[in-house]
Amino acid sequence: MSAGGGPRPRVLVLDYGSGNLRSAQRALARVGADVTVSDDLDAARDADGLVVPGVGAYAACMAGIDGLGAAPVVRARLAAGRPVLGICVGMQVLYERGDEHGVRTAGIGALPGEVRRLAAPILPHMGWNTVRPPAGSVLFAGLPADTRFYFVHSYAAKADPDAGDTIGEHGEPFAAAVERGALAATQFHPEKSGDAGAHLLTNWLATLA
Amino acid sequence: MTVAVRVIPCLDVDGGRVVKGVNFTDLRDAGDPVEMARLYDAEGADELTFLDITASSGDRETTYDIVRRTAEQVFIPLTVGGGVRSTDDVNRLLRAGADKVGINTAAVARPELVRECAHRFGNQCIVISIDARRCPDPTGPRFEVTTHGGRRGTGIDAVAWAAQVVELGSGEILLNSMDADGTRDGYDLEMISAVRAEVDVPVIASGGAGELGHFPPAVGAGADAVLAASVFHFGQLRIGEVKSALRAEGVPVR
Numbered sequence: 001m002s003a004g005g006g007p008r009p010r011v012l013v014l015d016y017g018s019g020n021l022r023s024a025q026r027a028l029a030r031v032g033a034d035v036t037v038s039d040d041l042d043a044a045r046d047a048d049g050l051v052v053p054g055v056g057a058y059a060a061c062m063a064g065i066d067g068l069g070a071a072p073v074v075r076a077r078l079a080a081g082r083p084v085l086g087i088c089v090g091m092q093v094l095y096e097r098g099d100e101h102g103v104r105t106a107g108i109g110a111l112p113g114e115v116r117r118l119a120a121p122i123l124p125h126m127g128w129n130t131v132r133p134p135a136g137s138v139l140f141a142g143l144p145a146d147t148r149f150y151f152v153h154s155y156a157a158k159a160d161p162d163a164g165d166t167i168g169e170h171g172e173p174f175a176a177a178v179e180r181g182a183l184a185a186t187q188f189h190p191e192k193s194g195d196a197g198a199h200l201l202t203n204w205l206a207t208l209a
Numbered sequence: 210m211t212v213a214v215r216v217i218p219c220l221d222v223d224g225g226r227v228v229k230g231v232n233f234t235d236l237r238d239a240g241d242p243v244e245m246a247r248l249y250d251a252e253g254a255d256e257l258t259f260l261d262i263t264a265s266s267g268d269r270e271t272t273y274d275i276v277r278r279t280a281e282q283v284f285i286p287l288t289v290g291g292g293v294r295s296t297d298d299v300n301r302l303l304r305a306g307a308d309k310v311g312i313n314t315a316a317v318a319r320p321e322l323v324r325e326c327a328h329r330f331g332n333q334c335i336v337i338s339i340d341a342r343r344c345p346d347p348t349g350p351r352f353e354v355t356t357h358g359g360r361r362g363t364g365i366d367a368v369a370w371a372a373q374v375v376e377l378g379s380g381e382i383l384l385n386s387m388d389a390d391g392t393r394d395g396y397d398l399e400m401i402s403a404v405r406a407e408v409d410v411p412v413i414a415s416g417g418a419g420e421l422g423h424f425p426p427a428v429g430a431g432a433d434a435v436l437a438a439s440v441f442h443f444g445q446l447r448i449g450e451v452k453s454a455l456r457a458e459g460v461p462v463r
Binding site: 130 | 213284286303304330333334411433463
């Protein structure tokens, strides 16, 4: 799969000390992006697309992002209509705050609402699950309704169906993906979701100017 | 929307080579873990597990290289276990491209290691592997934790141990029945049920898979994922067949 015949879109995967970035880098390169993994904020401002990854604890991820001073860059990009893709905890930190074991941590605040522990008998929600995207979704265009994506998380934000959020369910409904202007985010890991994930990343790359 | 039961092939890797295994006609080198990983991915495996049985710690570099090469070519989750002793070992495997790391003997020797790893890397990437057997001592627990590949009993109650490691931060339990392992007589269903009843994290059933009919009962006993090694290596069962067998019993699969 490739993003088309034009110049390869320049994507920066933000390196703020969170886990395994190699997979995101390789998965994006596989579908035709020119990918850099970097903590350089100027490069993060200039890239055609910015990916905010994230695994582990909300507070630890925000500490990494704040340590780098990256939150204003993310907000500035979105204000200017420049694409940002959050993945897993990288999606969660786009909300106003996270609540883990009663500890509240301020997020980047690009999305309204709070990330909370799912009410489910078995956590983490780990494995391949289906999602319900809205009609006209760009990220999920061309993917069959029963497509499964790989999730690993215990926390999530509430879906806002009026805003066109994609709904997932594990114990309760949650926001599996959001698409709001330049902001895209997935609670699942497209970089670990095989061909379905590659298809979604191709769709995202096609939105980059 | 129900999360699918995962079917996980496990590769035993020694010094960078797959241990045992059949020469699949569509592979150039069935001894290459990366090639095998690609084959299993193409066949629909939901995750991959590498169990590093390399005896010499000097050969560990080879393992990191295998993990790196696999992560570059396979876009499904990869768990690596075997010989993991410290948070630094976990860090190196994650940085090489592993998504989850399995810890076994080192956790039994020092349970705090589980908490340290979960705190540093998140519980979602810490899998505690439990090699358990039915306890030969009638005064002991029903299921007992073993170490050293099942050769040494510890007297530790496997069900209580599972609950303890979850409390310490393990995000998943890989439950391997040492009695069933290698027998191909089926999973130890009572052991799965006993652990399932005590923990609220995913449980991977391991040990004993020999035929298609063995998989649905493991799920019925409470497994969230089913792992097998030899039946896949020897080409006796294919991933797709296992999924069809599960689907026929109403189990959601990818």
